[in-house]
Amino acid sequence: MAHLFQVGAGSGGMTVLDIVCRDPRLTHVTLVEPDIYKAHNVIRHPFPMSAVDSFKVDFAKNWLEERRADLHVKTLRCNLMDSAFGEPIEEAVRSCDLGICAADNEPAKFFFDALMRRHKKPWTLGEVLSGGIGGFVHWFVSDGPCYGCVASHLRRTVKVDDGKPPDYSAPGGPAPETTIPASRASIETIAALHAQITLQLLTHGKDYAPGFSSLLFTLEKVPGIFDEAYRAHRFRVARAADCLICRENVNPHDLDRALDDALARLQ
Numbered sequence: 001m002a003h004l005f006q007v008g009a010g011s012g013g014m015t016v017l018d019i020v021c022r023d024p025r026l027t028h029v030t031l032v033e034p035d036i037y038k039a040h041n042v043i044r045h046p047f048p049m050s051a052v053d054s055f056k057v058d059f060a061k062n063w064l065e066e067r068r069a070d071l072h073v074k075t076l077r078c079n080l081m082d083s084a085f086g087e088p089i090e091e092a093v094r095s096c097d098l099g100i101c102a103a104d105n106e107p108a109k110f111f112f113d114a115l116m117r118r119h120k121k122p123w124t125l126g127e128v129l130s131g132g133i134g135g136f137v138h139w140f141v142s143d144g145p146c147y148g149c150v151a152s153h154l155r156r157t158v159k160v161d162d163g164k165p166p167d168y169s170a171p172g173g174p175a176p177e178t179t180i181p182a183s184r185a186s187i188e189t190i191a192a193l194h195a196q197i198t199l200q201l202l203t204h205g206k207d208y209a210p211g212f213s214s215l216l217f218t219l220e221k222v223p224g225i226f227d228e229a230y231r232a233h234r235f236r237v238a239r240a241a242d243c244l245i246c247r248e249n250v251n252p253h254d255l256d257r258a259l260d261d262a263l264a265r266l267q
């Protein structure tokens, strides 16, 4: 019996959720996702055109129950950081066995990290790189490095795909945040790795020791970024002694400032 707490049912998140929930050890799921499924999602998402205009959580619940009649699926149709839902979110995390973060923005990843560490729960995070040239899978336990430790260590040189279509509305203008959408094939490959690592973490718990804390898997050769396609890079990121987010006895004022600083660096 295991209870999964997941945030995000986008193209990658729904794929991870679908795979992980085929494991009979999973008996309860709480899914947090505020969005409505749109026509432009169909090309990259497992849901069909007939799901357009449904809330993603509602369709996800049906999707899972059609495959696992015994699975208990609870949905929270809200943003993870919506304080109006703080209580049911805390309650779900308190009773979960592990978490999956498939959020598409950095503030939500930091927020998820803080939630899971507060309740000492293990969790995983998958990130597809812009253009689908590869992706990361990270796993976390409460006494290991936090998301802030990992993100600052990796100092990414390539932008993570945030799932939004590129903005071509300002031709000639500055567009530093423009990303190229990943293909369904790239999303599915990284989501499958994410699901695999999540299930291994469920199996081994505190004893999980795959030899890395973050796995980068390349899918394309990109001059100046990746020398080879289909290569795994295993990063063993240590907890940073001076990390203001996860060090012991951090005072709440310092934690707020550390989160603000971490988010400011990402702007």
Ligand SMILES: [Zn+2]
Pocket (backbone or CB within 6 Å): 145, 146, 147, 148, 149, 150, 239, 240, 243, 244, 245, 246, 247
């Ligand atoms: Zn940290």
